[in-house]
Amino acid sequence: NNRCGKSFKFTIITVAYNEERGIKETVRIVLKQDYRDFEYLIIDGNSSDKTVEIVTNLIKKSDKDVKLFSEPDLGIYNAMNKGIQKASGDFVIFINAGDQLYDSFVLKKLSRFINQKVNRIYYGKIYRVHCSRGIDRVKDFSKITLNPLHGFLNREMPCHQGIIAPVDSLKKFLFNEEYNFCADFDWLLRCYKAGYKLVNTDCMICKYDNTGLTSRRKNKKQMNKESDKILEKNFPVTYRVLHMVKILKEIFS
Numbered sequence: 001n002n003r004c005g006k007s008f009k010f011t012i013i014t015v016a017y018n019e020e021r022g023i024k025e026t027v028r029i030v031l032k033q034d035y036r037d038f039e040y041l042i043i044d045g046n047s048s049d050k051t052v053e054i055v056t057n058l059i060k061k062s063d064k065d066v067k068l069f070s071e072p073d074l075g076i077y078n079a080m081n082k083g084i085q086k087a088s089g090d091f092v093i094f095i096n097a098g099d100q101l102y103d104s105f106v107l108k109k110l111s112r113f114i115n116q117k118v119n120r121i122y123y124g125k126i127y128r129v130h131c132s133r134g135i136d137r138v139k140d141f142s143k144i145t146l147n148p149l150h151g152f153l154n155r156e157m158p159c160h161q162g163i164i165a166p167v168d169s170l171k172k173f174l175f176n177e178e179y180n181f182c183a184d185f186d187w188l189l190r191c192y193k194a195g196y197k198l199v200n201t202d203c204m205i206c207k208y209d210n211t212g213l214t215s216r217r218k219n220k221k222q223m224n225k226e227s228d229k230i231l232e233k234n235f236p237v238t239y240r241v242l243h244m245v246k247i248l249k250e251i252f253s
Contacts, residue, residue, distance in 0.1 A: 007037055008037065009089040010092070012041070013042075013092060014027065015094070015097065031066070033106065039088060045071075046072045077179065084171060121188070121198055123163045124200070125162060139159060153239070161206045174187075180222065182223055186230045
């Protein structure tokens with residue numbers, strides 16, 4: 001049993017578009033979860049390849065609560081927002097196409113850890129696959145809990161595939177679709193300012209495909225620009241002071 005003896009319902013959301021290569025394993029491990037109280041929402045962007053066919057065949061063989069929606073969208077965060085608006089669980093986990101829950105017991109382990117305290121955003125570790133040499137395969141974000149603001153100001157946050165978010169935090173603060181890469185960072189900062197606390201579960205949550213959009217080197221510059229814009233919007237005084245200190249260090253170094 002979990003700490004409060006309550007059974008929590010999870011909503012797992014997978015966003016996909018033309019992902020016939022990776023979608024099968026993503027869906028398969030969700031459907032193998034050794035925990036019954038969850039729904040699985042697959043939000044497809046009207047794929048032109050075999051993504052929908054593959055998912056449909058997997059759903060037919062499963063007795064789990066799975067729903068597939070396929071229609072054009074305006075990008076990944078628009079698709080994620082669609083999933084949020086359809087979610088009926090207590091907590092939401094995003095496992096997008098190409099990523100996988102770490103094993104068949106992730107939801108069961110999380111259900112034993114999570115308690116009913118309000119304003120808690122949980123997170124865990126991720127295992128990075130397809131990563132280059134010199135990059136740690138296991139990504140542990142536990143240091144962020146000690147001083148979240150310090151982490152945020154250094155553009156650090158738990159990977160969104162490793163976050164277990166209360167559904168109310170997502171419905172209240174939908175992803176800002178003006179951002180191409182960092183709307184999850186903006187969402188987390190807004191939650192933090194509203195009083196949500198980060199709680200480390202110390203669980204391994206997912207296997208994360210390190211070749212995805214936000215991991216590509218060519219996108220890093222744009223991601224940093226978006227992160228800085230988000231930081232300045234949410235913490236204007238602190239951000240400007242630190243920015244000025246950085247400039248002075250560069251001048252006098």
